[in-house]
Amino acid sequence: MSAVNSKDSQPMNINGIAIDDTFAEAFGMSATGIIITADTMKWARQAAITMTGFGTSVIGCGAECGIDYEVPAEETPDGRPGVRVLVFGFAPESIEGQLKNRVGQCVLTSPGSACFNGLEAVRRIPLSSGPRFFGDGWQTARKLGDRRFWRVPVMDGEFIIEDTTGVTTDAVGGGNLLVIGRDRPGVLRTCEAAIEAMNDVRDVIMPFPGGIVRSGSKVGSKYKGAVASTNDAFCPTLRGATNSQLGPEDRAVLEIVIDGLTSESVAEAMKVGLKAVLETGPENQVTRVSAGNYGGNLGQHHYHLKDCLP
Template sequence: MEINGVKIKDTYAEAFGIKVSRLLVTAATKKLAKIAATEATGYASSVIGCPAEAGIDGYVPPTETPDGRPGYVIMICNSGKKKLDHELLERIGMGILTAATTAVFNVLEDEDEKLKIGFKLKFFGDGYEKELEIDGRKIHSIPIMSGDFLVESEFGIKNGVAGGNFFILADTKMEALVAAEAAVDAIHAVPGTITPFPGGVVASGSKVGCNSYNFLDASTNEKMCVTLKEEVAETDIDKDIGGIFEIVIDGVTEEQVKSAMREGIKAACTIDGVKEISAGNFGGNLGAYKINLRELF
């Protein structure tokens, strides 16, 4: 199977269950909303080493937000409910409440359950907090130095999908990189999905375990390292491949992750020099989801 002359490998992405939340951060201007959204979703590429997986889902113009101000939808995800509760509290409390002119609303649909995030944050108001209703939502208004911070009382969480992924293999590193950027641009238009790695791009796909050092749970995927293709006998890379980047996608639903993979792959295939799209899996026994690349199209 080929798209625009690029081989789509007959393989699948193995993805995992994760608890997801979906928040709308609004502010006086688009720029101010972006600052808060960026801070709250930083240091969140993968739960392997970060305290959460998080990213910006998309921009929402003032015409479509509960308070008529521009906003960004962000997603914050974690492996369990308790960890996600902690990260929501801290990322909202330290990254959004502290940011200028912000408010935060719950925008997850069909949640499995709700966490009392705004309810807990309101105590920061030391008794001066108030309760409002905006757009039919229960909102806590917390007085802060610069004005009042508004936060919805409860935020939904549900079982989502983490680790949807594909690899972009190209003649050269820079072609793979630009293709990865193009893929991220396309995925950004798919609601309910984020690409949690820096700039949406993964430079360092890993394998489970480590052959040389038994104290490590994960290590470089030497069979997919372009600079090792002469050195590693069992390399998975063809001689003519000079650059590989991976895209990792978290989504609210499997369908949204599939849409993101489909649009991302199509965009990557618009870039000259891209030779093959592959995907990462672990034999199919670790993750709850197997997303076959060819079945996306």
């Protein structure tokens, strides 16, 4: 999800970049993690990339999905290279349907793949429901300790999938940074540097393409049925037509949206991202950093930029 901005007072200034005295407003969500393995990291990552496609915003995608980190072979259940994927939704029940479709269509179909629980939690949701029935009655179950696995015959051997996976209702979606500058390529380079740094933070994803979103949104629209519309206050081409929050030299705004398994992980990612923006921004004509919120009236989690400064 993305948000409209609300600036509280005069900005601070670090390295020539203004930092608005404002906050990112985020929401409580549910989330799960799965580990996808394959014969090589290339194919584990390919399955993960395919599964997390069309997973940018619950506004229109049903789930917010992304790759958390690569898992070395010595840490996976089957001793092969793997990738941990996180899936966020409004409730555990909505995540169940997303897992059924995404794992069935994108992991089961990928050469040499297997799929396992990737989040230790008391509450569990089905992981194999759907994909195991592809076996058409030939699938078999095996229990190892307190974990149950299914073996589904496929043309290159067997697809192994764990029966359930952990789910948390303490996840957070919608932490964010707005990066503003005089040069669109420069703003993009700065955001790329921030994403590269934030990728080292565990238990978080940045679900938009490459972790970056150009189409920040506000709640509602002039058109019936549309739940969100363009954040006109931050659109450079609408500077004269709206209550713009851009300066006369600002030519581009890009947003980084963060989802995390915990509030602490979101806060850590924002700190790491903001540090990278302040370090790389001056050479890329970045002028200001802000954050999106709804005035504090909707989201339970508030991340003040002043608390995220390095």
